[in-house]
Amino acid sequence: MYNKKLIAYVATLKFDNAVTQVSSDLEVSKGSVSSYLSGKIKASKNFLEKFGNFYNVDQSKLQDINNDVVRVDMEIVKSKSGKSFDKNTGLLVPFYDIDFSAGNDIVTMDNNGISKPDYYMDVPEFAGCTAFRAYSDSMERLIKSGSILFGTKVEEWNLHLEYGQIYGIICNDGRRYLKYIRRHLENHKDLFLLKSENNNYDDFDIPKRAIRSVWLIHGWLNKRT
Known part of the structure; x- marks a missing residue:
């Protein structure tokens, strides 16, 4: 799960609908905000900066440690024959x-x-x-x-x-x-x-x-x- 610090901070704001509120405040798509606040996708640095500026919180308090990977340098790992994507865990892309x-x-x-x-x-x-x-x-x-x-x-x-x-x-x-x-x-x-x-x-x-x-x-x- 990504964005644990961000999610924890948003919870303290006690919005009626956090996705809708943050999306409206920051002018960011609801799809992106939903992915960030569900921990599904790592929040971008640009998003964290906009969030910190708008809600007056230090960006360092929102970013998880060692969670700043932008690109990957690894070989493709093909799934074994017959192995399907597990939508519940979402581990395979x-x-x-x-x-x-x-x-x-x-x-x-x-x-x-x-x-x-x-x-x-x-x-x-x-x-x-x-x-x-x-x-x-x-x-x-x-x-x-x-x-x-x-x-x-x-x-x-x-x-x-x-x-x-x-x-x-x-x-x-x-x-x-x-x-x-x-x-x-x-x-x-x-x-x-x-x-x-x-x-x-x-x-x-x-x-x-x-x-x-x-x-x-x-x-x-x-x-x-």
């Missing part, structure tokens, strides 16, 4: 060997509409995430093309979004981007500003209405150096 969009928002489907991962990964640091490929070099200084990403879908991104994080953005027309999402200074209600790590890519605006789904990237595994 389903991996889809596709780009972060293939017409069905990352996951592939069989004829019955059931998602079928290629295999599962033993990566406890990212329990609760979905793993998939990144075939983009727009974040090249951080994330190599072909790397494995660990992400969670942001269900209410159009209402609340944590700016400054790396996201997989899937558009209605099938285009997809791996970018930082920044607040648009002139028209934040209708537009996002997308930024890259690769200097060969220009920053650009994207209309929110053009976006089908958004995935928050919690970490990655570079397969080449």
